[in-house]
Amino acid sequence: MKALVLAGGSGVRLRPFTHSTPKQLIPLANKPVLEHVITHVRELGVTEICLLTGDWADAISAAMGDGSRFGVNLTYLRQDRPLGLAHAVQTARPFLGDDDFLMYLGDNILADADGTVAGIVGEFRERRPAAGLVVQKVADPRAYGVAEVDTSGSVLQLVEKPTQPRTDLAVVGLYYFTAAIHGATDAITPSARGELEITDAVQWLISRGDEVVARQYSGFWQDVGRADDVLQCNRWLLGELRTDVRGEIDPASELRGQVVIEPGARVVRSCIEGPVIIGTGTLVEDSRVGPGTSIGRDCVVRSTHLSDSVVLQGAHICTPRGLRNSLVGRFATIGLGEEGDPSYRLVIGDHARIQMTVL
Known part of the structure; x- marks a missing residue:
């Protein structure tokens, strides 16, 4: 057949x-x-x-x-x-x-x-x-x-x-x-x-x-x-993963639940609550990553809170109020701007740049 x-x-x-x-x-x-x-x-x-x-x-x-x-x-x-x-x-x-x-x-x-x-x-x-x-x-x-x-x-x-x-x-x-x-x-x-x-x-x-x-x-x-379908499928498949930590976790970080940290990934002063997968070469620093989140390879996630989101290869995210229910494309940058409210939900493509500031 x-x-x-x-x-x-x-x-x-x-x-x-x-x-x-x-x-x-x-x-x-x-x-x-x-x-x-x-x-x-x-x-x-x-x-x-x-x-x-x-x-x-x-x-x-x-x-x-x-x-x-x-x-x-x-x-x-x-x-x-x-x-x-x-x-x-x-x-x-x-x-x-x-x-x-x-x-x-x-x-x-x-x-x-x-x-x-x-x-x-x-x-x-x-x-x-x-x-x-x-x-x-x-x-x-x-x-x-x-x-x-x-x-x-x-x-x-x-x-x-x-x-x-x-x-x-x-x-x-x-x-x-x-x-x-x-x-x-x-x-x-x-x-x-x-x-x-x-x-x-x-x-x-x-x-x-x-x-x-x-x-x-x-x-x-x-x-x-x-977008909602992508997030739903991601949540389900993450729930089928078994914990597998092969990256670096510093003593100030905490892992809870089903968490996959791929080789070469680093978690620094952060809390990861599964089900979550963090890709090869990615840095998560001073952040909280919540359930239903997958982060691709070679990303930087700093000083933020992510949950129920899909982040693709090479993305950089640094926003104090965090993201939820979001899709972030390859090599996209989400950072701080001079004024405006933070966004709670994003669907952005590759190489996009978003700037947000808390008033």
């Missing part, structure tokens, strides 16, 4: 952050989103993976390489325009051939700590339905593909973003397909928004009488489409 990981999204809802960083490479617990996805795919038993990219193809291939450091083989293909998930399957046909495959949305995080997803995928691989869907109950299913499922788990109907959903079962960003899906993607026509919808392709299989099954997953699942 192979895997198709879709990594072509532009991240419009995360701008201006994604003007300089593709959302698939935003670090969560100091690892890019795609690294979490590829690691999960490998844990599901698949090592032949195609990354389907878009405008960020060069940045993604530079970051992920050939996959050997993750224990997989990566192949890269490019989807020139975002014409839908079914079109993505068509684009990847040279890689997929007639093999069974998983399709995984590359901006989704599934924290499969208890192996539920692995069990579902294992069942799909043994049973080999034309399509297998992972679904989850959601409060408002109107933003998702929505499945109507009978008591045996057979999918009766699948509708994309219905205005009046018939169920609360949303399709999670992980699909199983046999080669039957290729006939379906060739048979459907673009939707009203001009895309070849994977939901239409799956519905085509259902209408033809092919077996389409769904299994329910109740664990953590979130895409990284918005």
Whole structure:
């Protein structure tokens, strides 16, 4: 079995952050989103993976390489325009051939700590339905593909973003397909928004009488489409870390809870309350770093208080009132200005400079 990981999204809802960083490479617990996805795919038993990219193809291939450091083989293909998930399957046909495959949305995080997803995928691989869907109950299913499922788990109907959903079962960003899906993607026509919808392709299989099954997953699942989503995923993944201190901690500092201090990082006269990860080469001095915070490599955090935030490589932060619920881009500088109030929430991109002063 192979895997198709879709990594072509532009991240419009995360701008201006994604003007300089593709959302698939935003670090969560100091690892890019795609690294979490590829690691999960490998844990599901698949090592032949195609990354389907878009405008960020060069940045993604530079970051992920050939996959050997993750224990997989990566192949890269490019989807020139975002014409839908079914079109993505068509684009990847040279890689997929007639093999069974998983399709995984590359901006989704599934924290499969208890192996539920692995069990579902294992069942799909043994049973080999034309399509297998992972679904989850959601409060408002109107933003998702929505499945109507009978008591045996057979999918009766699948509708994309219905205005009046018939169920609360949303399709999670992980699909199983046999080669039957290729006939379906060739048979459907673009939707009203001009895309070849994977939901239409799956519905085509259902209408033809092919077996389409769904299994329910109740664990953590979130895409990284918005700033709040990034912070939520980061919090969850940090909570899965085990304490690992390999950097330098001076006697005046205190660590509490789950804390990862990477090699070469230094903590000076500071309090770190986990779950927190501090990257290689970073200095934290005279500061408090609170739960839900990941700080990338080669940063300087001085005389401030950070909590529930994601700070990328090379950022410099020095503001007495601190930051919370914030995203700070690579090599951004947040410091003191001559006047004005401090900010409590920031989403700033690479190389930005923010100055704040307490009146």
